[in-house]
Amino acid sequence: MKKQRAFLKWAGGKYELVDTIRRYLPEGEQLIEPFVGAGSVFLNTNFKNYILADINHDLIALFxxxxxxxxxxxxxxxxxxxxQNNQAEAFYQLRDVFNGSKDQYLRSLLFVYLNRHCYNGLCRYNNSGKFNVPFGRYKTIYFPEKELYFFAEKAQNAQFICAPYQKVMKKAKQNSVIYCDPPYLSPNESAGFTAYYSNNFGFEEHKKLSQLAEKIAYKNDIPVLVSNHYTDYTKTLYNKASYLYRAEMRRSISCAGEGRKKIDEILALYKKS
Structure with missing residues (x-):
């Protein structure tokens, strides 16, 4: 199966890890992703239907x-x-238009524009809910037309919802499989990338997520796969999982190319035997 790229750039995107995730995802009719992000796992799996969710309203409205x-x-x-639009002045004008607009169609167009033109394709909002990532200064900008069309076609078998992960996971029925890709704890277990959209996803939320995964898998017999950085803390966090897998993935932990190094990832599978 040829790997398909998402049309959005996404911090923590799973394109590089898709083959490994596919290997460990149990079979089922429906895949539920409570943290869909740009959708790399959705785009590279073949379930009959999907429930794809995120707490970022702009992202779900766009999809x-x-x-x-x-x-x-x-x-x-x-x-x-x-x-003309690949210049700082135009970028900041269009970012202001996005931040001031309540027109969802216009916001969705500008969301993709900002994503492809901003620094590192980050998605970040300030406390007032304004998108605040600076201009990326790319020499050329790729227009992801074929990726957009592929996503749109595959989306016909998907339901997109804006909701917190607890609510989404409770929608699982028999023959559902859940894949959770929460905002990761940092590899050194300090602050790290836990600010996601407008909510913080810290140690307490990771603990609640692991407990919910355990309950859904062992009481309801619905398998749950969770990914995170591989650390002593996450090994303890997921110690009730049926299987713990270790995978290596190139992650940008520095904006300079030479600062990018491989960080091991953990895949915790909760599944009733």
Whole structure:
């Protein structure tokens, strides 16, 4: 199966780890992802249907629009991808338009524009809910047309919802499989990348997530796979899992290319034997 890239750049995206995740994901009819992000696992698996969720309203609204109006949306989006808009002044003007707009269609177009033009493709909002990632200064910008169309086609078998993970995981029925890709704890277990959209996802939330995974798997007989950094803390955190797997993945932990190093990842599978 040829690997498909997401049309969005995404911190913590799972494109590089997809083959490993596929190997450990149990079979089922439906895949539920409470932290869908850019959707690399969704795009590279073959379940009959999907429930894909995130707490980022802009992200879910974008996915629903692309699913329902792919041709119109992609053609309108293309108009934003030109040399003139790949300049700092235009970027900050369009970022201001995004932050001031309540028009969801316009926000969705600008969300993709900002994602492809901002620094490192980060998605970050300030305490007032304003997108605040600076201009990325790329020489050229790739317009992900074929990735957009692939996503839109596959999305016909998916339901996108904006909801917290607890609510999403409770939607699982027999023949569902759950894959959780929460904002990771940092490899050195200090602050790290736990600020996700407008909520913090710290130690307490990771603990609650592991307990919910355990309950759903062992009481309801619905398998749950969770990923995170491989550390002494996460090995303890997931010690009730049926299986713990270790995988290596290149992660950007420095903005300089030479600062990028491989950090081991943990995949914890909760599954009733």
């Amino acid at each position: 629903n629009l692309l699913k329902s109006k792919p041709d119109l949306f992609i053609n309108d989006l293309k108009l934003l991808f030109n040399r």
